[in-house]
Amino acid sequence: MSSDPGASAKRTLGRARESVQKIHQAAIRHRDPGLHQLADEISEVALTLGHDAGPVQEWRACPVCGAEPGSNCVRTPGHEVVDGMHPERTRL
Template sequence: MSSDPGVAARRTLERARESIQKIHQAAIRHRDPNLHQLADEISEIALTLGHDAGPVQEWRPCPVCGAEPGSHCLHQPSHDMVDGMHPERARL
């Protein structure tokens, strides 16, 4: 066991990120947008507490092009994309 308290905190944060991703995966599997909303709320709460919930934008539907969670964004005229996704998709 490590004497560094940061190790345990990092493990706990990683578990939280994995749990949020599992909620998003369940939302995709069950086609339940409410689960996406709950995972987003958890992510927002984590951010207010100073913790980054991790990159979960790929699990959200895109508000610009309507891409389903788990799929890539589609190019839309007059909308910029960053790393293959619309920036609006990544905002909480």
């Protein structure tokens, strides 16, 4: 048993992040923007409760260029790329 009293909360938060990632992956697989919206709403609620949703670019396709999760964005006219990502991709 862990002596860290926050270990259980960290595991629970990790499970929640994995679940949100799975929703985003399903949204990509089924080409369903509504699922992305639902996952974003869950992440926003978590943030208002003080929980970090994690780096969204890891589990989200880019809304500007369509880059898949885990890949860098492609330059698109009229859209800035910062550290390999469109800023729109990193916002909830």
